[in-house]
Amino acid sequence: QMPRGNIETIHHRALVLAQLRKWLDDLKFREAFESMRKLRINLNLVYDHSPRVFLENVEWFLKQIDSVNHINLFLTELKEEDTTKTMYPLPVGKACQPASEAGGGVRKKVDLVCDALRSAMETLDPQKYCLCILTSHVRKTTPELEIALQKVHELRVNPPSAEHAVGAGEALKYLLFLVNVNELYEHSLGTYDFDLVLMVAEKSQKDPKEYLPFLNMLKTLELNYQRYTIDKHLKRFRKALHHLSKCGEEHFTELVNLVKDQRLYSEALQLYPSDSQQHKVLTVAYAEYLLEQQQAEEAGLLLWRCGEMPRALQAFVSCTSWRHALAVATHIPVTQGQLAQLARDLAEKLLEMRRATEAALLLEQYAKDCEEAISALVTGAAWEEALRLIYLYSRQDIIETHLKPALLEAHSMQVAFLESQMALFTRYKSRLAVVLEQKEKTKLLLIDEDGPDCGEAELYSEASSVLTGSRFGSKYSHSNSRISSRSSKNRRKAEGKKHSLKEGSPFEDIALLHALIQIIHVTDKMREEIHSLLRALVLFLFDVRASSLQAKYSELLQLIETSIPEIWHEGLQPGPAPITGPNSTTNSITASLQQPRPPLVSQQDAEILMPPKMRQSIRWELSILK
């Protein structure tokens, strides 16, 4: 048998809620509150019904309720839940006030209400509302136990004068009722007030044998060290660090260990003047940590500024920060031989990173080896800089022995590369046309069968991808290794896509678009390189080779430029665009700003629908070769 009262309550409640809302709208908090208590309606509704109104009338609320117990009850019952949405939704059809209206969208509701009430109570009568104020601290999302304890402590130090006022003992008792005793004990330690700790401990029914020895030990310690010990016990390491730093030289090793354990380097450094020995020790410790974290550059800066030169040098070398490394090395200073060796080591690293010009500077200026420097520049295709050094050091012999052969090799490599790019581009482009045509056909076929409903085009294309999947072999599936070696970053990016260039793979069209974009970017980036090579070839009278290279590159750029509008034709733009004529472009854009907002397309995939941009403003052609 169902308990009879239930149904009654439910019906009753609908009517009661209407009445409550009316009371709350009329700011009749007392009537509302009492009715809610009696009928066990969640007190959160007082706030949730209209957060803004409540927050604006907090004092009026307090005056109407006028009962410490009831206010405590209200505070205790506060929850993050919005009861107007969960438990007591408005009847359908009534306008709902937006939740963000109170302006507290960022702050949490419970914290907001606790702070608002406490602030009002402290203004009205802190003594009277003493327990409520404690509750408001304890109820916060992160309970402010120490502030609460601090208030108890104050009551003990300055007992309230008024007769009916709450004393320290009563307040503590109330706190213990609200909070777990062990937690409160820990936090009482954090006030560093042993009397308060003892008060809490006594009320807690803890065994005095447990806490007395620890407290007695603490009492024997010097004040700062005592506080440090407490902070560490409570895992408040920042505070511990501050107190420990006041304990003098003999505890410095302990401090360094604390800093290392808790990685409080920045905090620790601020506690000592930058010219002190401690600052230096801490800096070195910090730098060692940064080195472990692959932050060698920053480690080097710290070591340098505190005068730890050899360590700084090591740090800078390890991250190929060559300018800083050499500055430090000349600052130390090291011998000429050491400097030369350092320069050679760094140059080798830089060459591996294809930074030939920097490598050459090191070899020239610090290793005093112009031949090696020129060789680095020639290897790195920095033709102009190579020539400058050749003439600076009157080493024209190198032109015949190294520069010209390197130029010719660079020429034939570039020509071969351009040819391969051209072939790949043409192949991908025509394959893309085939794939898209195929899909279009399959789509039309499906539409014919299923009627004219073409609202969910992606279903058809998905189907067609699968349908056309098995028709083609994998003749073109091998990818271009030359590009890969050129831009391994792009390759990795492309691998991440998971769309395969293999013929018939489900998203072959997308993979082809990505491959085409990659070729376009690689080709476009070559302008400066080709320009520099052309000039060098012309200078040494390799006009025929220069012309052929210029023609090849020009042809490829031309192919790409004419292909871009063909590949990225208007149909590639997502959706049947509302653009109706060639003269309405700006209007169309403006119109599109007004469109309803469908879910966002994956950024990365959406990008392939935009035609890539070429840096057409970069001059690279030589007019004398035209």
Next chain:
Amino acid sequence: QMPRGNIETIHHRALVLAQLRKWLDDLKFREAFESMRKLRINLNLVYDHSPRVFLENVEWFLKQIDSVNHINLFLTELKEEDTTKTMYPLPVGKACQPASEAGGGVRKKVDLVCDALRSAMETLDPQKYCLCILTSHVRKTTPELEIALQKVHELRVNPPSAEHAVGAGEALKYLLFLVNVNELYEHSLGTYDFDLVLMVAEKSQKDPKEYLPFLNMLKTLELNYQRYTIDKHLKRFRKALHHLSKCGEEHFTELVNLVKDQRLYSEALQLYPSDSQQHKVLTVAYAEYLLEQQQAEEAGLLLWRCGEMPRALQAFVSCTSWRHALAVATHIPVTQGQLAQLARDLAEKLLEMRRATEAALLLEQYAKDCEEAISALVTGAAWEEALRLIYLYSRQDIIETHLKPALLEAHSMQVAFLESQMALFTRYKSRLAVVLEQKEKTKLLLIDEDGPDCGEAELYSEASSVLTGSRFGSKYSHSNSRISSRSSKNRRKAEGKKHSLKEGSPFEDIALLHALIQIIHVTDKMREEIHSLLRALVLFLFDVRASSLQAKYSELLQLIETSIPEIWHEGLQPGPAPITGPNSTTNSITASLQQPRPPLVSQQDAEILMPPKMRQSIRWELSILK
């Protein structure tokens, strides 16, 4: 009274055309041709009816027509017009063969037919078809008069053996019938055959007093100079150049003048070995021309390679090609003092171009002025390089006198700039939201009034742009001068847009998007600059300033990163995209590839609809400042 025959002809023609098409399809060229001649039907139809079939059966056509006169008639009547489209369209409903079927889409029809017929006639019987072959040359889009004359010339030199064959005289007479006599005379000169010229002149009824003196003068000249004179007379300057180059040293000045007048530099250079004096003179002339054309770099290369060092140096200096300039200067060589002065001049230019590191290299290595070099680096905010030189030359005093003050100034400038960018960005962003909301409202209003037809959304937004135009003042119309100075290129680009940021301007939303993109790009570009400044500040213990700068920049980047998805929400993508769910992104893209193709949106305006990319992978923050 209307001539009675007209109407008959029209009716008749429809039937005749059907018959003609049948004959042509059956390759009955003779029947078709004769009927067409009689009924005055345009002979182009023979080809136009089915270009591919005609071209494949050219020999069969010739054999059937079998009349030199008729073939000439056909060739003479050829026009670019497609008569199946203009004069004799197919009856409605009959499938039309695409015009491109013949594969000659690129080449012109008349040229295609002339060449095809001539090739066939030359195979079948060149003597018999002699006049037709001449016609086929003359009828080409660019009449090949010289080839035709050459053939006449050949007939004169080797008269045909066959009895009925056409002789030189008859052929020439026929040519004169086809072509204007003066034109033919000029071209006959081009064969350099004076007998032929006389033949043409005699037939032309020209006054011998006109042409004989010129011809006689020519006959006195040396062969190559004679041909040069003819070529020049006919304005065939390339040929003239070739012939003149064979006329020896005494005519070289004339050649140089010809080259300069006609800008035939490249051609002329190829006529002389690269180590010859002539090559050098021509190169210098070419270089002078290139210098006038603002191609100083290439001029310098040409001058250098032919050994004209001082001129090359001047050219390189004029385009601040400093590496080449210095290479040439040390190659000459110039004195140490001159070299230093050269380096200083170039460094000054480079500093104006904000290329401090290169300027410093010049000052250090060539002017041997380390103090100036360091000063250049400090001014250019190249802190690391400045430090390297300071220690290399043991000039630590500069750290206090120049480096630190410059660092502090750079710091406060960057902070101020970041603050202004932040304020501008926030202002534009919120203004954009207001403008879009306003337009949306106006649009809904208009839709309400006009019914639910919202197919031409751009009309509404245009209207709303105008409607909302007058509501706002011009409080924010002043543009940001700081950005302008930073990236004047962007500013110019923005000005070219013509969309105004002024409140209420018709395309204020687009202008705002452009302005926001500009701020994003400028801010994103600062990563390296800020990173370098932060490191320098930390090195000299300006940790507090470094922290504040890092916080400011981080805040701005954060603001931009969170704003990008807010500004470029999905609604900004053109058109009501057919994307139906967050999990169907790849499918949606694929689907969009299949869309019908509306007219292309202006590339530049379409770009503002794509969220700009930030180089988030560039590390710039110092972890020690966090």
